[in-house]
Amino acid sequence: MKLIGSLTSPFVRKVRIVLAEKKIEYDFALDSPWTPETNVPNINPLGKIPVLVLDDETVLFDSRVIAEYLDNVAPNNKLMPAQNRERTEVKRWEALADGLCDAAALIFLEKKRPAKEQGADWIARQESKINRSIDYMSEHLGENGWCTNTHFTLADIATGCALGYLAFRFPEITWGEKHPNLARLYAKLMLRPAFAETVPQG
Structure with missing residues (x-):
């Protein structure tokens, strides 16, 4: 399979971390829909990244769709619980983290205008x-070790990517100082190779 995306997108980072945690091999093709020569709109009609092209040429887009597919396609290191209530809690954290990233990306783009x-x-x-x-x-994290308290899940991946994107694009937002529990969570996540090797660049 092939992942198409950039080194700065938190949504692409989320998928890269899922791939690494699930130990799934893939090719990584760098492309950004914001460059003149981009090919992304020809693959994803929404013109967004990440895009995952499966071996049979099926195209998946939206990081939430891709992450859920990857968690189901490989049985190891499950990142989403099977039970409905627990699964919904993970998805809620992911939606919150993705919404934060959407807002941050909109600010970044707006500030590039005159x-x-x-x-x-x-x-x-x-x-x-x-x-x-x-x-x-x-x-909602409180003193828990992980977002859903008991173990590492997609909720932690999504939250970590959101906090990492803020640290990358908006270092003036000192979320770690105001919320030490989030700082502890992020520091713990950065000990995982999947996080350390996907720090935003550019």
């Missing part, structure tokens, strides 16, 4: 989403 064209209210609205999401993560 200063006079930037929407201050729009940026403030996205910043509020980020701040509320961080507070919510911290509150």
Whole structure:
């Protein structure tokens, strides 16, 4: 299979970490939909990354769809519980983390526009989403060792990718100082090779 994506996208990083944790071999093709020469829209009609091309040429897109597929296709190191309530909890953490990343990416893109064209209210609205999401993560993590308390899951992968993206693009957001429990979680995640080897670059 082949993964198409960039070295900076938190959504691509999430899939790369899932692939590594599941010990699935794949080819990695670098491409970004924001470059003039991109081929992404020809593969994914939404023009977004990541994109996973299976061996039979089936194309999967959206990191949540890809992550769930990968967890089901390989039985080792399960990242999502089978039970409905526990599984829903993991998916809720993933949705929260992905939403945080969406808001952060929108701010990043908006700030690349000329200063006079930037929407201050729009940026403030996205910043509020980020701040509320961080507070919510911290509150619900509490003193637990992992997002869902008992063991490492996709919830931790998604949350770690979100926090890592903030550290990469918005170091001025000092979430670790305000929320030591999130800082401890991220430090523990960074001890895993899958996280350490996929730190955003660019």
